Amino acid sequence: MIGGGFQNIFKIPELKNKILITLALLAVYRVGVHVPTPGIDSAALSRIFSAHKGGILGMFNMFSGGALENLSVFALGIMPYITASIILQLMTVVIPHLERLSKEGEHGRKKITQYTRYGTVVLSIIQGFGISVGLEQMGAVLDPGWGFRLMTLLTLTSGTAFIMWLGEQITERGIGNGISLIIFAGIVARLPEAVVNTIRLLFSNEMGIFSVIILLLLMVMVIGVIIFVEQGQRRIPVQYAKRVVGRKMYGGQSTHLPIKINSAGVIPPIFASSLMMFPATVANFIKIPSIKAFVSAITPGSWLYEIMYVGFICFFCFFYTAVTFKSDDVAENMKKYGGFIPGIRPGKSTADYIDKVLTRITVGGAIYISVICVLPSILITRFHVPFYFGGTALLIVVGVAIDTVAQMESHMLTRNYEGFLKKGTIRSRSGR
Numbered sequence: 001m002i003g004g005g006f007q008n009i010f011k012i013p014e015l016k017n018k019i020l021i022t023l024a025l026l027a028v029y030r031v032g033v034h035v036p037t038p039g040i041d042s043a044a045l046s047r048i049f050s051a052h053k054g055g056i057l058g059m060f061n062m063f064s065g066g067a068l069e070n071l072s073v074f075a076l077g078i079m080p081y082i083t084a085s086i087i088l089q090l091m092t093v094v095i096p097h098l099e100r101l102s103k104e105g106e107h108g109r110k111k112i113t114q115y116t117r118y119g120t121v122v123l124s125i126i127q128g129f130g131i132s133v134g135l136e137q138m139g140a141v142l143d144p145g146w147g148f149r150l151m152t153l154l155t156l157t158s159g160t161a162f163i164m165w166l167g168e169q170i171t172e173r174g175i176g177n178g179i180s181l182i183i184f185a186g187i188v189a190r191l192p193e194a195v196v197n198t199i200r201l202l203f204s205n206e207m208g209i210f211s212v213i214i215l216l217l218l219m220v221m222v223i224g225v226i227i228f229v230e231q232g233q234r235r236i237p238v239q240y241a242k243r244v245v246g247r248k249m250y251g252g253q254s255t256h257l258p259i260k261i262n263s264a265g266v267i268p269p270i271f272a273s274s275l276m277m278f279p280a281t282v283a284n285f286i287k288i289p290s291i292k293a294f295v296s297a298i299t300p301g302s303w304l305y306e307i308m309y310v311g312f313i314c315f316f317c318f319f320y321t322a323v324t325f326k327s328d329d330v331a332e333n334m335k336k337y338g339g340f341i342p343g344i345r346p347g348k349s350t351a352d353y354i355d356k357v358l359t360r361i362t363v364g365g366a367i368y369i370s371v372i373c374v375l376p377s378i379l380i381t382r383f384h385v386p387f388y389f390g391g392t393a394l395l396i397v398v399g400v401a402i403d404t405v406a407q408m409e410s411h412m413l414t415r416n417y418e419g420f421l422k423k424g425t426i427r428s429r430s431g432r
Contacts, residue, residue, distance in 0.1 A: 008412050009408065009412070012411060012412065014411070015175070015408065015411040015412070018173070018174050018175040018411075019174070019175055019408070021169075021170075021173050021174045022170050022174030022175050022176065022181065025166050025169055025170050025174060025178075026170070026181065026182070026185045028166065029074070029163065029166055029182055029185060029186075030185065030189060032072065032073055032074045032159065032162070032163075033070070033072050033074050033186070033189075034070065034072060035072050035073045035074075036070055036071060036072055036073075037071045037072065037073060037075065037151075037152055037155050037156065038151060038155070039141055039142050039143055039148045039151060039152070040071050040135070040140060040141065040142070041139070041140050041141060041142050042070075044138070044139055044140040045069075045070075045071055045135075045140045046069075048138055048140055049069050071131075071135070072159070073155050073156070073158070073159035073162075074159045074160070074162075074163055075131070075156055075159065076124055076127055076128065076131075076156050076157075076159065076160045077160070077163065077183075077186070078160070078163050078164070078167065078179055078182055078183060079274050080120045080123040080124045080127060080160050081116070081120045081160065081163075081164050081167070081179065082179070082270055082271065082274045083119075083123055083274045083275070084116045084117075084119030084120040084122075084123055085116055086271050086274065086275065087119060088112055088115055088116050088119065089319075089320075089323060090319075092112070092323075093323075098112065098115075117161075117164065120160060120161070120164055121157060121160075121161060124156060124157040124160040124161070125153060125157050127156070128152055128153040128154075128155075128156035128157050129149060129152075129153050131152065131156065132148060132149040132152035132153060133149065135152075136148070136149075163182060166178065166182065167179040167181075167182050170182070175404060175407055175408060175411075176400070176403060176404040176407055177400070177403065180266065180396070180399075180400045180403070181400060181404070183270070183396055183400075184396060184397055184400040184401070187393045187396060187397055188397060198212060198215075219394075222372065222375065222394060223394065223398055225372075226372065226394065226395060226398045226399070227398060227402065229261050229262060229365075229368050230260075230261075230262055230265075230398070230399060230402055231402070232260070232261040233258045233259060233260050233261065234258075234259045234261070234357060234361050235256040235257070235258055235259075236256060236257040236259065236341060236354065236357060237254065237255075237256050237341065237342060238254070238255050238256055238257050238334065238339050238340070238341055239254050239339065239340055239341075239342055240253055240254075240255070240337065240338050240339045240340075241338040241339075241340070257330070257334075257341075257354070259325075259354075259357060259358055259361055260361075260365075261361055261364055261365050261368070262317075262365040262368060262369065263320075263321045263324070263325060263358070263361070263362065263365065264316065264317050264320040264321050264324075264362075264365065264369075265399055265403075266392075266395055266396045266399045266400065267316060267320050268312075268313045268314075268315075268316035268317045268320060268366070268369055269313055269369060269373050269392040269395060269396070270392070270396070271312070271316045271320075272309055272312035272313045272316060272373075273309075273392055275312055276298065276305070276308065276309055276312065306374055309373065309374070310370045310373075310374065313366060313369050313370050313373060314366040314370065317362055317365055317366040317369065318359075318362055318366070321358065321362050325358060327351045327352075327354040327355040327358060328351045330351070330354060331346070331347060331348070331350040331351035331354060332347075332351075334346065334350060335347055335350070341353060341354075369395065372392075372394070372395050373392050373395065
């Protein structure tokens with residue numbers, strides 16, 4: 001069934017070109033991950049990561065696709081862009097000028113994107129300087145001094161700006177969301193290393209065959225849960241009244257308003273991880289006992305880290321859903337076209353009802369994302385799983401894969417080609 005759907009991809013020139021462009025740009029990103037920053041003592045850097053791979057550095061390295069471990073030109077990854085996006089979205093709520101821009105359509109979106117780029121460069125400069133100073137203090141630099149600091153700052157900032165450009169090109173010319181696909185590519189690229197490491201532990205008797213089987217079954221189960229919930233939605237019935245225009249009658253049909261269980265997608269864990277990593281990265285290079293104690297307290301696996309992480313995830317689930325799903329606008333559009341929810345008055349009562357349903361659904365979605373994202377810490381600290389499993393990484397990989405395949409399928413269906421499934425279609429996380 002699925003094989004026939006994939007064969008149809010190459011029958012649509014536009015879709016084939018989009019996929020080839022996406023793969024080519026992702027290949028450029030993966031090449032850049034292996035281009036080292038000048039002046040680094042690779043042996044000393046390897047020892048540092050071996051000692052801190054389970055902490056903040058390990059998680060940062062996962063989002064950079066292994067670039068931080070090698071301190072390549074893409075070491076900062078896409079996280080400064082994500083952090084800048086968070087800041088701009090938060091400021092949109094409190095700054096009237098940005099709020100007006102967000103409602104001005106394409107022009108306003110371009111302006112906010114431009115501000116996000118400026119913010120990305122500023123954050124990259126701060127993080128690049130902090131990393132250069134930290135590496136000097138850790139003894140991982142061949143020739144310390146301001147020359148190295150400026151070179152590292154410029155190199156890492158330029159690398160992040162280039163990744164940001166790659167992401168925008170993928171979104172515009174390729175298939176799928178460019179930023180999400182770059183993170184996806186970085187995580188998937190480290191999967192073979194995890195598999196090889198597990199096989200090595202198995203043959204050295206450091207890990208039993210029974211543990212590996214349990215791990216594989218757990219991974220399949222978690223993937224199944226993610227796919228089930230990401231495809232799940234609450235359908236609110238909508239009835240359209242009959243209208244007579246001239247000699248023709250319009251409306252009268254019944255439809256539904258789909259509300260996703262996880263309306264925010266992978267945005268909450270990405271935003272939460274970004275906020276947790278940024279202050280810890282900067283504070284890690286400050287020699288103040290209280291700051292050091294705070295950094296050690298928010299290391300992945302600690303109770304304070306997990307509480308803060310879950311809190312940020314829940315906050316961004318509600319915040320991002322509120323920003324992207326305007327119940328007042330939905331109710332107004334329904335009223336404008338003669339639609340109503342049976343038993344609910346059009347207008348404000350409809351908006352309140354949709355908002356109540358959305359809030360309840362979002363609570364379930366926030367709990368689901370939180371459970372999935374704290375799973376790795378439980379496995380690592382309690383059951384000593386040898387590599388980073390599940391959680392944010394798995395949620396991103398499965399979620400981005402669902403969205404990308406759904407976009408590919410929509411291209412095929414609009415051109416009268418059969419999709420990937422014989423019955424039904426693959427829904428993206430936006431519900432389309």
